[in-house]
Amino acid sequence: MPPAAKWITCYTAIVAHSCNFRVDDGRICARILCRISRSAAQPVQKQLEIGHLLNKPHAIPFPCLRGVPLCETARMNSTAALTRWIKLYAQALGFELVGVAPAQPPPHADSFLLWLAQGYGGTMDYLERTAHLRINPAALLEGARSAVVVGLNYAPAELPDTDYRIARYALGDDYHLVIREKLEMLLSALQALVPEVQGRICVDSAPVLERDLAMLAGLGWYGKNTCLINTPRGSYFVIGVLLLTLELEYDTPAQGGCGTCRLCLDACPTGALVAPYQLDARKCISYLTIELRGSIPEEYRAPMGKWLFGCDICQEVCPFNRPRAHQPLRAQPTTEPRLQPRSLPTLAEILQMSETEFAERFRGSAIKRTKWRGLIRNALIVAGNKRDPTLRPLIEQYLHHDDPVLRETAAWALAQLELVEPAPAEYRVAQ
Ligand code: B12
Ligand code: SF4
Ligand code: SF4
Numbered sequence: 001m002p003p004a005a006k007w008i009t010c011y012t013a014i015v016a017h018s019c020n021f022r023v024d025d026g027r028i029c030a031r032i033l034c035r036i037s038r039s040a041a042q043p044v045q046k047q048l049e050i051g052h053l054l055n056k057p058h059a060i061p062f063p064c065l066r067g068v069p070l071c072e073t074a075r076m077n078s079t080a081a082l083t084r085w086i087k088l089y090a091q092a093l094g095f096e097l098v099g100v101a102p103a104q105p106p107p108h109a110d111s112f113l114l115w116l117a118q119g120y121g122g123t124m125d126y127l128e129r130t131a132h133l134r135i136n137p138a139a140l141l142e143g144a145r146s147a148v149v150v151g152l153n154y155a156p157a158e159l160p161d162t163d164y165r166i167a168r169y170a171l172g173d174d175y176h177l178v179i180r181e182k183l184e185m186l187l188s189a190l191q192a193l194v195p196e197v198q199g200r201i202c203v204d205s206a207p208v209l210e211r212d213l214a215m216l217a218g219l220g221w222y223g224k225n226t227c228l229i230n231t232p233r234g235s236y237f238v239i240g241v242l243l244l245t246l247e248l249e250y251d252t253p254a255q256g257g258c259g260t261c262r263l264c265l266d267a268c269p270t271g272a273l274v275a276p277y278q279l280d281a282r283k284c285i286s287y288l289t290i291e292l293r294g295s296i297p298e299e300y301r302a303p304m305g306k307w308l309f310g311c312d313i314c315q316e317v318c319p320f321n322r323p324r325a326h327q328p329l330r331a332q333p334t335t336e337p338r339l340q341p342r343s344l345p346t347l348a349e350i351l352q353m354s355e356t357e358f359a360e361r362f363r364g365s366a367i368k369r370t371k372w373r374g375l376i377r378n379a380l381i382v383a384g385n386k387r388d389p390t391l392r393p394l395i396e397q398y399l400h401h402d403d404p405v406l407r408e409t410a411a412w413a414l415a416q417l418e419l420v421e422p423a424p425a426e427y428r429v430a431q
Contacts, residue, residue: 082194083249089189090150093182094336096237097151097230099217099251103144103243106212109135115278122282124291130207137208141200143245148186149210149217152179155236156341157333163347164382167286167310169238170366172339177364179203179240187242194246202241210239218251224276225264225314231256234321234330264314269303273314285311289378290370295405301381301412308350308378309367347386350379351394377409384413392417 083100090098106112113131121127127134138144154169169175180203187199202208211228215221219239220228227235231254258276265273272283281287285307288296296304315321323330334340342365345353353361358372367375380398383391395417398410 079247080249082190082246085193086148086186086190086248089186090148090182093185094152095150095182095240096153096233097149097219099149099214099219100248101147101149101213101216101218102250103137103141103147105136106134106209107216108209108212111277112209112212118280120278120280120282122287122292124281124287126207133207134209137213137241137243140202140206140208141198141243141245143198144200144243146244146246146248146250147208147213147217148242148244148248149214149219150179150183150240150242151214151219151230151233151237152182152240152336152339153233153237153332153334154336154339155234155331155334160341160344162344163306163386164308164350164379165306165312166308166344166367167312168236170310171341171344172334172336173342173364174366174368175238175339176203176205176366178336178338179238180205183240183242190244190246198245200243202243203239206241208241208243210241213241214239216251216253218254221254221256222277223264223318223320224258224262225268225273225318226277226279227315227318229256229318229320230254231320232327232329233332235315235318236321236331261319263317263319267313267317269305269313270300285313289374293374295408296377296381298412302385304378304381305385306382308347308382309370309375347379347383348391348394350375351383351391351397373403373406377405380406380409380413384416387417387419389417 086100087098112135115121116128116131133139137147152175154172154175156168156171159168160166160171180201183201183203187201190199191197200206202210204210211222211226214228219237220230220235223229223235225235228237228239229235230237262276265276270283270285270288272280272285272287274280274283281291283300285300285304288300288304289307289309289311321331323332345361353372353376355372358375359368362368370378376398380395383395392414395410395413398406399414401407401410
């Protein structure tokens, strides 16, 4: 006797429709009830037989599962069907990259522990505190079997016209929130199909070696700049992980490599890429401007140039981020509405910003991570590097600030205005 089939409901919030899936043992979607509510006022009821679909494999009239060929998945066994369904659903949610890896200790766990032991993590103590979890994803979710790994493109169509630089990933809304929301939708839709499945979403929020899992899931390979590179798309994508207590079909790890190239190592202005695949975060502008709470060591201030928040230099020089006739997807602008660049204040406006204005202006933005104090500290350094005398009064207001870091950085910035040599090259050459 086959097990009794049951009807369950899935709410696919992406397009505000709801569907009922029938799940038999080993097969999904024998028949689908689909309610299409194009507007809340005029819901439309539709009933579709899977047999009808099987006769027309390319006519898939399911706006609620746009692009998910249920007719195809219905023919497969459940592991393959669910894996395919998850991937198509993730793509429908806007993830350009999706792959699945086993939830096993990551292959570079030893390199990670060595990196910590060398002190390369600087003040990021949380990496050390959670190291035992980072090297064992199964410890984050009891019974975890699979890691669904997604990649979201954040490349902007063009860089904002500002007198400072912000890393591309931080130009729009905070990607942590965007990815989390999408993965929550994926998890709840999946739980509607398979109610017993447990999941845990990790977007920096849970300790996971995201790049290692992404590499295993086939999303990309490690570049010498330590970024994960996808050969057709480049490296301008952020990563999210959904751990699941579900056995899925696993992808093969990504293959690729830099060859003899070392452009990123030579371009890094602070020498943070101490060797291929080795980043000393204590020297990295991204760490200095975002993670470090105290004063930025003086030796790194001039090399920071215009970088106010984060740094993209080792990705900008990377040939994999340059579109080619045969690789048109590289650095292609993101289509995610929430990652489109927000309007940004000028450097002078930032230097005049109160803590309250900062909180309002950067609500829902990754820039909030550096906090008001960190952003002002960074802005003082950029102002010093810019050597623009009109900024003098704005710098001077921090000479007597309560915060010793701001006082000290302001004094340094003023000293830069007195320098007789010209400003660094990036302020002289139009970018
Ligand atoms: C801490 C951290 C940082 C630190 C340290 C960066 C670093 N390289 O580790 C700082 C603040 C500097 C930073 C900067 C940036 N970060 Co960050 N960061 C993280 C975080 C939270 C942990 C990374 C980590 O564990 N580092 C520890 C070291 C040891 O790991 P690793 O450098 O990746 O080293 C591995 C490889 O080198 C490899 N390896 C070692 N030896 C060898 C040898 C060979 C031959 C090979 C192939 C590999 C290999 O093994 C190591 C262990 O996994 C992750 C999110 C997460 N939870 O994973 C995001 C993450 C790595 N960051 C990300 C981003 C976008 C950035 C920035 C681009 C932001 C910016 N523009 O300012 C820069 C990039 C700087 C750079 N060149 O890496 C993305 C990367 C996306 C991608 N496509 O790669 C992540 C995954 C966040 C996310 N959710 O998307 N970051
Ligand atoms: S992000 Fe900037 S400072 Fe950090 S390694 Fe890359 S080029 Fe160097
Ligand atoms: S710039 Fe060259 S060496 Fe660096 S990551 Fe890109 S391909 Fe690899």
